[in-house]
Amino acid sequence: MVSTRAETIIGFVVIIGALIILEILGRHKNNRIPAVGEWLGYVMRPRSGRALILLGWLWLGWHYFAR
């Protein structure tokens, strides 16, 4: 019997694993999936997108290192 804690952790591991697989696939040429740097660069083309991503980065730092 798997505990709900283990189920939750497995869920996070599966999702983060999927993100890593997407990045690996995105780095191969002739693939429709963009690598994280490519789609972040695309999102950051307008100044608003750039500000949003940088604010997200700042929030991540505050969340894990300041609180």
Added chain:
Amino acid sequence: MAAEDTARQAASSTNGRDRGRADTIAADLSVRSPTGLSLLPGSPGSPIRKTLLGAAIVGYAWLAGGLAPLSTRALLSVLLPGAVLGVIAYGKPPERIAPPESVDVAGLSYWIICIALLFEWEASAVRDGSHGWHPSLTDLINPLIGPHPVKAAAFTIWLLSGWALVRR
């Protein structure tokens, strides 16, 4: 920003003379500083400069990683690099890695689905109060980055990822 746009325009031109001009402007952008002076010795990209920058980043991360959570100093240790990168990003952006003109919508949708799932999974844990039986990602990661060296390493990665974002 205007000089950068000019450089980009010249780079996209098929005219060889313009391309030469773009190289000159790009080199100028990467070397120029507001005061005309550099804080670090050596030419840009030199091993000495890279070593000093690396030592400064790791040293800062080590100091920041040792600060008590929920303190003003910890907050400032995060806000300071944020402010510095914000000024660099909008005031004096470095030579940027050219972003793609477009991305495949179907390919991007895989990313969006996975990120949405991550947020949903996290939100469900937070909604339940993030108890031990249904912990949030934050409560799972916090004990992992508890030891000072691990926290300093995580802080270094965070600083470097910020710089990577500014270059995009």
